Each structure stands twice: as structure tokens, then as C-alpha cells.
Amino acid sequence: MSSFDGLAFEALQVTERGDRVEVLLNRPEVKNAIDEQMVTELHAVCAVLEREPKVLIIAGRDGIFASGADIAQLRERRRDDALRGVNSGIFSRIANLPMPVIAALDGYALGGGSELALAADFRIGAPDIKVGQPETGLGIMAAAGALWRLKEIVGEPLAKEILFAGRILGAEEAERSGYVNSIAEDALAAAHELADRIGSQDPLAVRLSKMVFDMPRDAHPLVDNIGQAICFESEAKFDRMQKFLDRKNKKKSTEEK
Incomplete structure (x- = not known):
């Protein structure tokens, strides 16, 4: 619907x-x-x-x-x-x-x-x-x-x-x-x-990036830190970073063989 x-x-x-x-x-x-x-x-x-x-x-x-x-x-x-x-x-x-x-x-x-x-x-x-x-x-x-x-x-x-x-x-x-x-x-x-x-990006990270991007110059870096703090607590951050590390480790393991 x-x-x-x-x-x-x-x-x-x-x-x-x-x-x-x-x-x-x-x-x-x-x-x-x-x-x-x-x-x-x-x-x-x-x-x-x-x-x-x-x-x-x-x-x-x-x-x-x-x-x-x-x-x-x-x-x-x-x-x-x-x-x-x-x-x-x-x-x-x-x-x-x-x-x-x-x-x-x-x-x-x-x-x-x-x-x-x-x-x-x-x-x-x-x-x-x-x-x-x-x-x-x-x-x-x-x-x-x-x-x-x-x-x-x-x-x-x-x-x-x-x-x-x-x-x-x-x-x-x-x-x-x-x-x-x-x-x-x-x-x-x-x-x-x-x-x-x-x-293909994380929707929350994109949304926060757009919000912070449009903030006036004097609001930075405070709003950057607040936005990043929200991202750091999201499940997507852990999942996406773990997938990145897994791919990196898999590539390294393949190259070592």
C-alpha cells in the first residue's frame, strides 16, 4: 500500500x-x-x-x-x-x-x-x-x-x-x-x-549528513559530533563495519594462500 x-x-x-x-x-x-x-x-x-x-x-x-x-x-x-x-x-x-x-x-x-x-x-x-x-x-x-x-x-x-x-x-x-x-x-x-x-548507503547516515551539511558554519563541529554520536549507536554502523572487516579479512586470507 x-x-x-x-x-x-x-x-x-x-x-x-x-x-x-x-x-x-x-x-x-x-x-x-x-x-x-x-x-x-x-x-x-x-x-x-x-x-x-x-x-x-x-x-x-x-x-x-x-x-x-x-x-x-x-x-x-x-x-x-x-x-x-x-x-x-x-x-x-x-x-x-x-x-x-x-x-x-x-x-x-x-x-x-x-x-x-x-x-x-x-x-x-x-x-x-x-x-x-x-x-x-x-x-x-x-x-x-x-x-x-x-x-x-x-x-x-x-x-x-x-x-x-x-x-x-x-x-x-x-x-x-x-x-x-x-x-x-x-x-x-x-x-x-x-x-x-x-x-546503497545507510539511510540514517545520509539523513544526518544532509541535516548537518546545511547547518551554519558556527554550528560546527558541535553538530558534527552530535550527528556522529547518533550514528555510533546505530545497528547499521556495527553491521556495515563488521561486513567491511569480514571482506577485508577474507581478501587477506585469500592473498596469503
């Missing part, structure tokens, strides 16, 4: 696969533009994953990740809507999920689509990707995370060109700058391969 049974999705296609959840943005008629319904459904996904931590893979449909926020809705938003932080709230919630988030990017990841991708821990791009923040050309700011996440990922000079001058990155530049971790012909398949590698 899936944890998502009983939840209705229209703007998303949600599939639970063992240790991970695959979410496909499903508004192909508007190039997967992010509207309030999609935001509401992403909140529902997050609520499940906060209770039952699993790796999350987010991808688009029909060769497009997300062309941005829904401009028709954005056109009508006013000051109080901005202060509600509709998109920034969900992207922060995704970034703070207990287990890693992987974005598989095809085609366009622009505006809010790019900011959704930036909220992920990993980004894998297809060869045809175009990523950027065209908000200033529409009379607004990239206020759902890009103004601070982008410079942490690609560096301040390039981030300013993307944010202030509307520069769009293709696959080669996106990989070279660190916007994406890698380029793959099938970005979604590559995302699942990465999820397989994450799945």
Missing part, C-alpha cells in the same frame, strides 16, 4: 518506488508552468516525505522540466501574494526534506522552474537544457531562492549575469559552472542511478 493512496494529483504524476518517490511535473499544455495547484500538490508530497523520509526525484514531462511560474497567475498577484511566498515556501520545504532531492532536467528550466531545480541537492541535465532566470525582463525579481542559492552554486559573477542580464545557460555551461552535477542523454534514468547509489 502506497503512502500516497487517497491523495489526488492532477498537476503532478507521483510514483512511489521502494526507497524513492518519483514526481513528474504534469502540465505539458503550458510547458509545466508552476501554478498554485502544482504548489499545493508539492506540499502534499512533502508532507508524506517528512513523515516517511525517502529520496525524491523531480522531473518534467514531454521534454520540458518547467518553463517557469504560470505567468497568467503571476500577472494578477499583488503585494500580499508576494509576502505569502507561494513559490519560495514550497521550494524551501523541498530543500529541507530529510533525504536528498534529485532534479532531472530536460529542455527548459527557467524562472520558477530553475528555482525549483536549485532547491534540489542534485541536478542532472539532458543535452538540450536551457536554464536561467528571466524575471527582471518581466518586471520582477527571482525571489523564490535564486537570488541566494544561485551564487552559492555557480559563483557570484555568473549568478549576477544570469539574474541581472537574463543570461541563459546551455548544457555545457550549466555543467562547467556547477549548475548541474552532470549531463546525461536520459536525465531521469541517470537520476535513478544516482538514487541507487544513495540507496
Whole structure:
């Protein structure tokens, strides 16, 4: 029985696969533009994953990740809507999920689509990707995370060109700058391969590592020690280390014969 049974999705296609959840943005008629319904459904996904931590893979449909926020809705938003932080709230919630988030990017990841991708821990791009923040050309700011996440990922000079001058990155530049971790012909398949590698690690150790990684500089090394203390008491630590020692001893014994 899936944890998502009983939840209705229209703007998303949600599939639970063992240790991970695959979410496909499903508004192909508007190039997967992010509207309030999609935001509401992403909140529902997050609520499940906060209770039952699993790796999350987010991808688009029909060769497009997300062309941005829904401009028709954005056109009508006013000051109080901005202060509600509709998109920034969900992207922060995704970034703070207990287990890693992987974005598989095809085609366009622009505006809010790019900011959704930036909220992920990993980004894998297809060869045809175009990523950027065209908000200033529409009379607004990239206020759902890009103004601070982008410079942490690609560096301040390039981030300013993307944010202030509307520069769009293709696959080669996106990989070279660190916007994406890698380029793959099938970005979604590559995302699942990465999820397989994450799945081979100890889930508690991965979860604690993500939590501690995001702590402010002044919190270290105290939080590192606390996280390690929790790991040191876990059964997985003893089991995994014993298996490592057993393999090492077996290899040594074989070499001595």
C-alpha cells in the first residue's frame, strides 16, 4: 500500500518506488508552468516525505522540466501574494526534506522552474537544457531562492549575469559552472542511478549528513559530533563495519594462500 493512496494529483504524476518517490511535473499544455495547484500538490508530497523520509526525484514531462511560474497567475498577484511566498515556501520545504532531492532536467528550466531545480541537492541535465532566470525582463525579481542559492552554486559573477542580464545557460555551461552535477542523454534514468547509489548507503547516515551539511558554519563541529554520536549507536554502523572487516579479512586470507 502506497503512502500516497487517497491523495489526488492532477498537476503532478507521483510514483512511489521502494526507497524513492518519483514526481513528474504534469502540465505539458503550458510547458509545466508552476501554478498554485502544482504548489499545493508539492506540499502534499512533502508532507508524506517528512513523515516517511525517502529520496525524491523531480522531473518534467514531454521534454520540458518547467518553463517557469504560470505567468497568467503571476500577472494578477499583488503585494500580499508576494509576502505569502507561494513559490519560495514550497521550494524551501523541498530543500529541507530529510533525504536528498534529485532534479532531472530536460529542455527548459527557467524562472520558477530553475528555482525549483536549485532547491534540489542534485541536478542532472539532458543535452538540450536551457536554464536561467528571466524575471527582471518581466518586471520582477527571482525571489523564490535564486537570488541566494544561485551564487552559492555557480559563483557570484555568473549568478549576477544570469539574474541581472537574463543570461541563459546551455548544457555545457550549466555543467562547467556547477549548475548541474552532470549531463546525461536520459536525465531521469541517470537520476535513478544516482538514487541507487544513495540507496546503497545507510539511510540514517545520509539523513544526518544532509541535516548537518546545511547547518551554519558556527554550528560546527558541535553538530558534527552530535550527528556522529547518533550514528555510533546505530545497528547499521556495527553491521556495515563488521561486513567491511569480514571482506577485508577474507581478501587477506585469500592473498596469503
